Amino acid sequence: MTETRTESVDLLIHSRWVIPMDPARSVLPNHCVAIRDKRIVGLCPSSDAGKLYSAAAEKHLNSHALIPGLVNAHGHAAMSLLRGVADDLPLKTWLEEHIWPLEGEHVSREFVYQGSTLAMAEMLRSGTTTFADMYFFPDEVARAAIDAQMRVQLASPVLDFPTIWAADAEEYIRKACTLHDDFRSSEFAHTAFGPHAPYTVSDAPLRKLSMLADELDVPIHMHVHETAQEVSDAVAQHGNRPLQRLHALGMISPRLLCVHATELDAEDIALLADNGASVIHCPESNLKLASGFCKVAALQQHQVNVALGTDGCASNNDLDMIGEMRSAAMLAKAVADDASALPAMEALAMATINGASALGMSADIGSLEVGKLADLTAVDLDAINCWPLHNPVSHLVYACNSSQVSDVWVSGRALLIDGELQTIDIDLLRNQSEDWQRKISGN
Numbered sequence: 179m180t181e182t183r184t185e186s187v188d189l190l191i192h193s194r195w196v197i198p199m200d201p202a203r204s205v206l207p208n209h210c211v212a213i214r215d216k217r218i219v220g221l222c223p224s225s226d227a228g229k230l231y232s233a234a235a236e237k238h239l240n241s242h243a244l245i246p247g248l249v250n251a252h253g254h255a256a257m258s259l260l261r262g263v264a265d266d267l268p269l270k271t272w273l274e275e276h277i278w279p280l281e282g283e284h285v286s287r288e289f290v291y292q293g294s295t296l297a298m299a300e301m302l303r304s305g306t307t308t309f310a311d312m313y314f315f316p317d318e319v320a321r322a323a324i325d326a327q328m329r330v331q332l333a334s335p336v337l338d339f340p341t342i343w344a345a346d347a348e349e350y351i352r353k354a355c356t357l358h359d360d361f362r363s364s365e366f367a368h369t370a371f372g373p374h375a376p377y378t379v380s381d382a383p384l385r386k387l388s389m390l391a392d393e394l395d396v397p398i399h400m401h402v403h404e405t406a407q408e409v410s411d412a413v414a415q416h417g418n419r420p421l422q423r424l425h426a427l428g429m430i431s432p433r434l435l436c437v438h439a440t441e442l443d444a445e446d447i448a449l450l451a452d453n454g455a456s457v458i459h460c461p462e463s464n465l466k467l468a469s470g471f472c473k474v475a476a477l478q479q480h481q482v483n484v485a486l487g488t489d490g491c492a493s494n495n496d497l498d499m500i501g502e503m504r505s506a507a508m509l510a511k512a513v514a515d516d517a518s519a520l521p522a523m524e525a526l527a528m529a530t531i532n533g534a535s536a537l538g539m540s541a542d543i544g545s546l547e548v549g550k551l552a553d554l555t556a557v558d559l560d561a562i563n564c565w566p567l568h569n570p571v572s573h574l575v576y577a578c579n580s581s582q583v584s585d586v587w588v589s590g591r592a593l594l595i596d597g598e599l600q601t602i603d604i605d606l607l608r609n610q611s612e613d614w615q616r617k618i619s620g621n
């Protein structure tokens with residue numbers, strides 16, 4: 179009698195569809211993912227799993243699409259506490275007359291920890307497993323992420339002027355380096371530099387950041403060309419467009435994540451393409467603040483990596499990456515005047531593998547491939563709005579809503595089970611949110 183040897187694994191997740199976002203863009207019916215020691219060790223048809231694996235636990239998702247955990251590549255998580263406080267205003271008025279004064283009055287360590295936890299609860303509930311964050315007290319965001327066991331890349335803020343976090347560019351940069359040292363070995367909190375925007379950071383600190391980013395091997399995450407006015411003001415002040423200035427400073431490289439990039443001419447696109455920079459597209463924030471339109475199809479034609487972000491809750495006003503994918507796909511078609519622009523599969527790529535690439539994390543996350551960390555999201559497609567089911571990828575982008583997200587794993591650990599958060603106390607969050615509502619609105 180011959181004995182068949184099976185490989186021991188911690189968890190087998192069987193799903194009606196596995197959509198791994200591998201280079202072939204496979205859609206695998208009735209497949210399973212095998213996980214051991216936080217990582218994916220195999221993908222196979224569920225019918226073969228018994229011959230290959232002996233699993234300590236198995237999960238059966240009979241009507242679901244199993245996709246890589248979504249990557250929200252730009253936001254300001256703690257601003258979830260400012261959701262809806264200043265709607266329907268142009269960016270400059272919104273920021274200078276409402277958001278900055280409110281932040282001046284309320285932002286504290288407690289605000290950032292609690293606001294970031296609220297944001298993470300919303301993100302996990304809607305299928306996001308990794309988020310990039312630019313905000314004050316990034317060490318509190320890190321602490322909140324580690325407590326929730328969710329992945330974050332902290333773009334430590336740098337500005338020329340004083341805020342509650344630092345007095346001048348030198349202190350912001352010093353604190354960013356300390357943050358990098360403190361979380362160097364963290365499984366969940368990673369770091370980047372977050373110079374706020376070309377118009378708020380001068381040449382000398384940008385040069386220094388560029389050098390330090392190379393030394394520490396971390397990304398530079400920056401709002402760039404958010405509006406036409408930003409570009410025309412820069413031309414009036416410096417005689418060149420912000421991207422030309424960044425290029426002269428040696429900053430345009432694969433390390434650079436340009437958030438928004440709504441105002442791009444052909445030369446700007448060539449600069450990004452030739453130097454391998456990524457664009458983080460935030461369609462709903464751009465629409466709500468009437469900031470302009472990112473030319474996603476044109477960027478993709480030039481092989482620029484485009485990832486997706488929600489931006490902060492004060493300009494969106496949610497952190498729902500499934501909704502954001504749909505907005506991105508719709509808007510790309512309108513902007514390109516071409517219904518074939520940004521097909522569903524590529525919108526899903528923007529929210530997964532492209533985000534991981536932009537953050538410099540694609541060796542570990544962004545797709546369901548052997549060797550990568552087991553960050554996964556399950557979406558239940560058995561819903562009226564998804565009947566009949568001709569094409570699961572089409573439904574994920576064009577028909578689903580985020581309440582269909584049922585289960586989420588980060589490093590193989592379940593953080594959402596059948597819609598219930600496992601590492602965040604919802605009742606506590608509700609009470610804290612009510613307290614902040616009273617403090618901020620005064621009623």
Ligand SMILES: [Zn+2]
Nearest residue numbers: 253401489490
């Ligand atoms: Zn932003």
